[in-house]
Amino acid sequence: MSPAPRVTVDTSVVVKWFFDEPGADQALRLREQIEAGRYVAMAPDLIYPELANVIWKRVLFEGLDPEDGADVIAAVTALPVEIVPSLSLLAPAYRLAVELRQSVYDGLFLAASLAGDADFVTADEALWEAVKGRVARVHRLAAWPVR
Secondary structure, eight states: OOOOOEEEEOHHHHHHTTSOOTTHHHHHHHHHHHHTTSSEEEEETTHHHHHHHHHHHHHHHHOOOHHHHHHHHHHHHTSOEEEEOGGGGHHHHHHHHHHHTOOHHHHHHHHHHHHTTOEEEEOOHHHHHHHTTTSTTEEEGGGOOOO
């Protein structure tokens, strides 16, 4: 039996695992497949502070209960996601950011994907538009083939 294919998920996808927003159904199907072992998920360690910041904004501006936010943070840290240290990705992430005119933050996810020989799934439409056709194996969440 061959090993499960690897997939890098960015914060825009992981947020949808916990909040009902457009694309959440597709994101949850991907999460179920990861939990079933059909994919090995990976992300740079940046995913944790990015997600915590998204939750903080929802507490501040959307009325999310702070304890509910803390529960989401605890749940995220328990997910079966292989975490790649950002320091090991910094140089290629920077090069990708300059070349693609995207943030180094997004470059870290792209670099993790390239280094891990993984597909990259994002729900960030602006990122998708900027990299489609320029970086191999980058997929929009809405078009991700659920198997």
